[in-house]
Amino acid sequence: MKVAILGAGGVALATAAMLDRAGHETIVWSPSGAGTRGLEGTDLVASGVFEARLRPALARTAGEAVSGADTVIVALPANGHRLVFDAALPHFRSGQTIIISAQLSMGTLYVEQGLKARGIDATVIALATTVVMGRRTGPASVAIGGIRTLLEIAVLPAARAAEGLQICRHLFGDRFRLAQNLTAIALSNLNPPIHMASALCNFTRIEKGEYWANYDGITPSVARLIEALDAERLATAAAHGVRVRTVQEHYRLTFGFPEGMTLAGMAAAVHEKRKGPPGPTSVETRFVTEDIPFGIMQVIVLAREKGVPVPLHDAGVALFCALYGRNFMAENDLLPAVGYSLEPSSMP
Numbered sequence: 183m184k185v186a187i188l189g190a191g192g193v194a195l196a197t198a199a200m201l202d203r204a205g206h207e208t209i210v211w212s213p214s215g216a217g218t219r220g221l222e223g224t225d226l227v228a229s230g231v232f233e234a235r236l237r238p239a240l241a242r243t244a245g246e247a248v249s250g251a252d253t254v255i256v257a258l259p260a261n262g263h264r265l266v267f268d269a270a271l272p273h274f275r276s277g278q279t280i281i282i283s284a285q286l287s288m289g290t291l292y293v294e295q296g297l298k299a300r301g302i303d304a305t306v307i308a309l310a311t312t313v314v315m316g317r318r319t320g321p322a323s324v325a326i327g328g329i330r331t332l333l334e335i336a337v338l339p340a341a342r343a344a345e346g347l348q349i350c351r352h353l354f355g356d357r358f359r360l361a362q363n364l365t366a367i368a369l370s371n372l373n374p375p376i377h378m379a380s381a382l383c384n385f386t387r388i389e390k391g392e393y394w395a396n397y398d399g400i401t402p403s404v405a406r407l408i409e410a411l412d413a414e415r416l417a418t419a420a421a422h423g424v425r426v427r428t429v430q431e432h433y434r435l436t437f438g439f440p441e442g443m444t445l446a447g448m449a450a451a452v453h454e455k456r457k458g459p460p461g462p463t464s465v466e467t468r469f470v471t472e473d474i475p476f477g478i479m480q481v482i483v484l485a486r487e488k489g490v491p492v493p494l495h496d497a498g499v500a501l502f503c504a505l506y507g508r509n510f511m512a513e514n515d516l517l518p519a520v521g522y523s524l525e526p527s528s529m530p
């Protein structure tokens with residue numbers, strides 16, 4: 183299959199390596215061009231859970247990437263989604279499949295609306311997290327941190343669910359199951375609570391650019407905060423009538439741990455085994471710039487809809503707005519575009 187990957191960071195390049203290994207043809211687009219500059223005329227080298235050397239095609243424009251592809255994978259942080267969706271939408275064709283890896287803030291609805299406006303009959307698939315974990319380690323290298331064994335997807339239109347499932351399996355293997363709906367996917371992305379708690383509790387390290395290891399930063403107290411945030415997310419999901427995995431299940435499935443381990447215990451075991459990846463070392467980290475406005479805000483908006491109190495989510499946004507002197511709520515350019523209000527006055 184011909185696959186266009188929009189984005190050229192850790193996940194995008196790890197995805198390209200995984201698809202190349204499975205015999206698919208890939209073309210990668212970096213929105214600014216910075217992400218693919220180091221790949222011009224040279225192989226991409228993947229290391230970690232598998233090793234590979236590949237030469238993905240490089241696109242200069244979103245149109246060049248998308249036009250010849252059967253499937254398009256959006257693989258970049260959600261604070262870049264709107265820009266990338268707007269660049270790609272004029273080029274989508276009927277019959278294509280668009281996979282959002284991973285969805286935050288109902289980006290799938292935004293794409294669906296854009297396709298409808300153009301009369302394009304394409305399939306849009308939302309993932310709650312990425313198939314593969316990855317981190318760029320240099321201009322032409324990527325470290326593959328892991329491949330998930332089980333992922334939920336939602337497919338629009340819902341009538342194409344079986345077809346969507348088949349395409350995901352064809353690309354990445356038999357590791358997908360259908361979520362109840364898009365709200366379940368929206369409430370299944372575990373990065374926002376994990377990253378908010380980690381970033382908040384390790385903030386001076388981030389601001390001073392000190393080295394810290396991501397899972398080592400999830401100490402028992404940080405894990406307790408993540409679990410308290412998770413209780414709010416689970417209450418929101420229950421109010422919407424959707425079943426989502428708990429943060430413990432998420433770690434268990436991601437890392438293959440047996441049942442019964444605590445979150446802090448699993449984080450410590452991952453750190454012991456991997457020692458990495460590093461935690462963020464810049465205040466511009468997507469743990470904040472993506473996860474607060476697009477992830478935490480999404481939970482807050484869905485909680486408000488059902489009158490579910492989420493005081494820790496609200497407090498988290500307020501704290502990060504104060505830490506940065508910046509209105510993160512106003513940075514979400516997806517939810518208002520698909521009809522959700524970000525106004526605090528719509529609080530229950």
Ligand SMILES: NC(=O)C1=CN([C@@H]2O[C@H](COP(=O)(O)OP(=O)(O)OC[C@H]3O[C@@H](n4cnc5c(N)ncnc54)[C@H](OP(=O)(O)O)[C@@H]3O)[C@@H](O)[C@H]2O)C=CC1
Binds near residue numbers: 190193260316327
């Ligand atoms: N890395 C991981 O293991 C995991 C990642 N995820 C999620 O997957 C997604 C991708 O993550 P990852 O690849 O690590 O992220 P990266 O930070 O490595 O992504 C960098 C890529 O995103 C583009 N980009 C970043 N910000 C913007 C923006 N504001 N506007 C336009 N383009 C932008 C960059 O563009 P350019 O090339 O122009 O510089 C570059 O191509 C995120 O949503 C993340 O939360 C989820 C689980 C695990």
Ligand SMILES: CC(C)(CO)C(=O)C(=O)O
Binds near residue numbers: 376
């Ligand atoms: C660091 C990791 C793998 C776990 O939080 C991650 O999810 C990310 O980089 O987005």
